Amino acid sequence: MSTLLRMEFGKLFRLASVRFGLVLLVLFPLLWAYAPGIFEVYGFFLVSGFQVPALSLLSSMQFLLPLLVSITAAELLGVELAHGTLPTVLLRPVTRPQWLSAKLIVVAIYPFLVMAVFLLASLLAGTPYGFGDFVGGTGLGESGLLGTGVMTAGEAFGELLLAYAVAALALVPIGMLAVLFSVLFMNAAGGALATLSTLIFMQLLVVFPSVEPYLLTTQLNAYSSPVASLAWVLALILVYSALFAASAVVLFERKDF
Amino acid sequence: MPTPAIESVNLTKSYGGRPIVRDLSFQVNPGEVYALVGPNGAGKTTVIRLVSGLAFPTSGHVRLLGQDPHQHPAVRRSLGAVVEAPAAFYPFLTGRSNLRLHADLAGGVEEGRIDELLELMELSHAAERKVGVYSLGMRQRLGVAAAMLTRPTVLILDEPASGMDPLSLHLVHSVLQQAAQDGTAVLLSTHHLDEVVAYCTRVAIMEEGALIDEVNLFDRRERFRVHVTHPAQAKALLETAPFVRHVAVRGEDVVFIPASPEAIGRVSVLLAQSEIGVLEMSRDIFDLRAYYRDRVSAERARRTGSFHTARPDGTLPGVGRERDEAGGQP
Numbered sequence: 001m002s003t004l005l006r007m008e009f010g011k012l013f014r015l016a017s018v019r020f021g022l023v024l025l026v027l028f029p030l031l032w033a034y035a036p037g038i039f040e041v042y043g044f045f046l047v048s049g050f051q052v053p054a055l056s057l058l059s060s061m062q063f064l065l066p067l068l069v070s071i072t073a074a075e076l077l078g079v080e081l082a083h084g085t086l087p088t089v090l091l092r093p094v095t096r097p098q099w100l101s102a103k104l105i106v107v108a109i110y111p112f113l114v115m116a117v118f119l120l121a122s123l124l125a126g127t128p129y130g131f132g133d134f135v136g137g138t139g140l141g142e143s144g145l146l147g148t149g150v151m152t153a154g155e156a157f158g159e160l161l162l163a164y165a166v167a168a169l170a171l172v173p174i175g176m177l178a179v180l181f182s183v184l185f186m187n188a189a190g191g192a193l194a195t196l197s198t199l200i201f202m203q204l205l206v207v208f209p210s211v212e213p214y215l216l217t218t219q220l221n222a223y224s225s226p227v228a229s230l231a232w233v234l235a236l237i238l239v240y241s242a243l244f245a246a247s248a249v250v251l252f253e254r255k256d257f
Numbered sequence: 258m259p260t261p262a263i264e265s266v267n268l269t270k271s272y273g274g275r276p277i278v279r280d281l282s283f284q285v286n287p288g289e290v291y292a293l294v295g296p297n298g299a300g301k302t303t304v305i306r307l308v309s310g311l312a313f314p315t316s317g318h319v320r321l322l323g324q325d326p327h328q329h330p331a332v333r334r335s336l337g338a339v340v341e342a343p344a345a346f347y348p349f350l351t352g353r354s355n356l357r358l359h360a361d362l363a364g365g366v367e368e369g370r371i372d373e374l375l376e377l378m379e380l381s382h383a384a385e386r387k388v389g390v391y392s393l394g395m396r397q398r399l400g401v402a403a404a405m406l407t408r409p410t411v412l413i414l415d416e417p418a419s420g421m422d423p424l425s426l427h428l429v430h431s432v433l434q435q436a437a438q439d440g441t442a443v444l445l446s447t448h449h450l451d452e453v454v455a456y457c458t459r460v461a462i463m464e465e466g467a468l469i470d471e472v473n474l475f476d477r478r479e480r481f482r483v484h485v486t487h488p489a490q491a492k493a494l495l496e497t498a499p500f501v502r503h504v505a506v507r508g509e510d511v512v513f514i515p516a517s518p519e520a521i522g523r524v525s526v527l528l529a530q531s532e533i534g535v536l537e538m539s540r541d542i543f544d545l546r547a548y549y550r551d552r553v554s555a556e557r558a559r560r561t562g563s564f565h566t567a568r569p570d571g572t573l574p575g576v577g578r579e580r581d582e583a584g585g586q587p
Contacts, residue, residue, distance in 0.1 A: 088341065091310075093333040256312035
């Protein structure tokens with residue numbers, strides 16, 4: 001398995017979507033840090049460097065980050081199809097579940113990598129505003145950017161770390177879903193498109209209040225406003241991830257190549 | 258009886274209800290080279306993928322060294338295969354790195370094996386180049402090198418020499434021939450009939466997913482043809498000779514299989530002593546290309562019920578041209 005994981009990580013950083021995505025994530029926070037019309041459009045001023053990562057996350061979690069994760073997850077399988085290397089690898093004494101599991105593990109880790117880069121880039125972009133204690137909020141808590149008084153640097157950083165970690169976890173099942181669809185269609189573009197379509201469809205299901213807490217898309221907001229306790233959210237994310245991953249493995253096991 | 262290296266029993270594969278491979282049974286023993294030939298779309302690649310365990314049969318079964326490759330993936334440690342034409346590799350890695358990756362997936366190979374194969378396949382000079390810039394022939398040769406990494410006892414290759422220049426073609430066929438001589442069972446699909454006839458043990462002719470004929474070329478290469486003044490008398494005479502294994506008449510010629518190389522001269526002497534004129538004697542070179550063309554045409558005619566009508570002896574026009582009048586194995 002270690003050989004497979006080494007292989008898959010090696011391939012991950014060669015994917016066009018990963019390279020493009022990481023560059024985009026580095027540049028994206030600069031929009032917030034240096035936007036001249038932020039007060040005219042949104043009606044607030046940035047008072048702390050800790051607010052840049054929060055705004056970056058708030059503005060990308062609904063579409064940009066799921067898009068990047070789903071495309072990369074689909075491409076990780078798609079690149080094998082494009083190069084014709086999938087049958088070649090499967091001819092070695094490696095079982096299909098082993099091979100796909102290595103990909104799923106990489107897909108599960110990728111959101112954390114993405115969020116780590118995003119957080120770091122956002123903090124760097126927020127440097128001009130400083131990282132000391134400040135009056136206001138990061139934008140992630142219930143009181144938003146206004147806050148409830150003085151927020152210490154430690155509290156702000158802790159809030160950001162937790163939010164980015166929960167956001168990364170919420171992206172994991174999206175990656176798994178993209179792998180599942182890619183296995184189903186044996187096509188990277190089809191896999192990514194089906195994943196995004198599913199997410200858009202799920203977002204429309206909020207019109208059913210009883211279903212909303214269980215939706216995958218609802219958990220994308222869990223980093224700032226979880227619908228239930230964090231433990232419940234994490235359990236739901238794990239159930240979704242396990243379900244999608246297991247389905248992908250079962251489907252892949254019976255595929256003809 | 259020893260376990261066949263490859264065994265296909267009543268193998269059938271359908272996609273969407275349409276049969277691609279129909280009831281295919283064959284065996285390949287260690288040291289044999291078994292070639293699948295047939296028109297494009299005959300089902301050769303599907304057979305290669307079924308036998309190598311990449312596709313699942315609709316019915317029937319496949320055994321590699323006596324084991325089902327789906328239920329016992331470990332049997333693939335003994336398998337070397339190229340199932341893509343051209344062979345597929347990661348284009349962003351060098352030739353050597355691709356082989357190293359394959360070696361790692363196979364659980365490792367002995368020190369120096371990669372260099373040995375790169376040299377054997379005349380790729381040492383390109384070992385550090387990315388595969389993305391390799392020519393078609395180089396990729397094919399790298400494919401054969403990858404297949405032979407673990408010194409497999411079973412080699413399965415889908416058109417291993419497609420797109421190659423004559424020198425590379427000769428190299429690949431020589432390597433496969435040597436592998437078979439070393440005891441490896443080789444199954445390959447090919448369109449290079451002239452090349453495989455020189456060293457294949459048996460050739461399976463496929464058409465529309467079915468095996469329509471299996472030609473034993475091992476016997477074929479042992480055959481000699483003698484052009485004589487009295488073919489019928491020569492045949493009768495040679496049938497009594499203990500140093501001749503098989504005799505048949507083909508037109509003005511007598512075709513025979515000598516029991517030993519020394520028997521060839523003794524046949525000539527025997528015929529001369531019996532006052533049968535020997536006008537010419539030579540190895541009976543089997544024209545696989547012509548035979549293949551006739552068999553496929555005849556099969557198509559039989560299937561479509563078209564203009565070919567059978568001769569009084571039951572054979573179809575063209576088909577009998579290469580068959581001995583004694584009948585039996587072509």
